[in-house]
Amino acid sequence: MEDFPHLTQAMTTVVARLRKQAGLSQQKMAELSSIARVYLLQLEQGKFRPTLNSIFYLARGLGIPPEYLVELIEKERQQLENTNRQK
DSSP states (O other), X not given: OOOOTTHHHHHHHHHHXXXXXXXXXXXXXXXXXXXXXXXXXXXXXXXXXXXXXXXXXXXXXXXXXXXXXXXXXXXXXXXXXHHHHHO
16 A cells, blocks of 8 residues: 555654654653654654554653644645645
């Protein structure tokens, strides 16, 4: 199955931005999210696409509802899509 347009890039941007805004290191974020630091690093680098399960754990680590995290990712994805259309 092909990747949904701009989804991975949007997810990496949003998760990294929220983590940094919260003042969390990758290690602390991984601990709060109950995921491996290496997995978080690879998510932020766009090497992996997160599962729905991972989205819920990441949201918990950020202290936000999962649906809000998905909403932010979708807004970022739409911005990326619009930017690419304008080029």
